[in-house]
Amino acid sequence: MYEERGVKNRLKIFLSFGFLPLTTFILVVMVPFLFGIFVIFTNWNGIRNTIEFVGLQNCIQAFTDPQFWTSIGITFKYTVWVLILTNLIALGMALLVTSGVKGQNSFRAAFFTPNLIGGVILGFIWLFIFSRAFVYMGRTLNIHLFTESWIGDSQKALWALIIVAVWQMSGYMMLVYIAGLISIPQSITEAAFIDGAVGWQILLKIKIPMMVPSFTISLFLTLQKAFMTFDTNLSLTHGGPYNSTQLAAMHIYDEAFKRHNYGPGQAKAILFFIIVAGLALLQVVLLKKHEVEALS
DSSP states (O other), X not given: XXXXXXXXXXXXXXXXXXXXXXXXXXXXXXXXXXXXXHHHTBOOOSSOSOOOBOTTHHHXXXXXXXXHHHHHXXXXXXXXXXXXXXXXXXXXXXXXXXXXXXXXXXXXHHHHGGGGSOHHXXXXXXXXXXXXXXXXXXXXXXXXXXXXOGGGOTTTHHHHHHXXXXXXXXXXXXXXXXXXXXXXXXXXXXXXXXXXXXXXXXXXXXXXXXXXXXXXXXXXXXXXXHHTOOHHHHHHTTTOSXXXXXXXXXXXXXXXXXXXXXXXXXXXXXXXXXXXXXXHHHHHHHHHHHHHHHXX
16 A cells, blocks of 8 residues: 555656656657658658658668768868867866956856857857958958958858857856866865966866866767757858858758758768767767776
């Protein structure tokens, strides 16, 4: 009797708090994901009523599409630069706002604000800046770098996309590094200072090794956000000029929803998911080893 009441109480708690989130997760995530896997093996284009199975034809088409692998290469280049620049700038900002500088709370708010702007709106704002404001400044002050719009230059458009991503994400990653810096016992840094260590030595020998968990989280989030960039890519460059900034997410979107090639598009999406998941898992495993070494 007591066990029955315990089971009923647990069931009531689950129905009160867990049923709705679980149902939402299944309907919004799992059902579309499983349906997407089903679509890979068909020729359905999202419109016709009939569905025919084509086996692995869509997978072969995805593997042999040179445009897809070109977009993957552009995405890797974009991600590497965003990963490096975002975390260097975020760490620098975290060190600044935890150094006791006057007005550091205002700096925190200012640095974090870009993260609150949506990707599409952010893209349109920077489209105006690159196409109008910078061009006007460059021609007025005779700064050759800005005399022409970066968005129309296939050599500079990707860098425009990188700058916007770094500007948006640095403030959020700054919070992760602030949490890591605050968690370092002050007694350790004070003892190092008494022993004669200077600022850079304390940073490199004490703070950074003890912040490895923060690096793990920040690098994982940056990697995931950079690889999955779509909204800013859409509103800022739209993949141009000449597909020089077409990231993998946009290429998959164009394949599935513009050309109505749902099977090949879904096959590319699954392949891209496997690549991103594998890299993210590898990054976490490697940094977790460094965490153990740093704390041992």
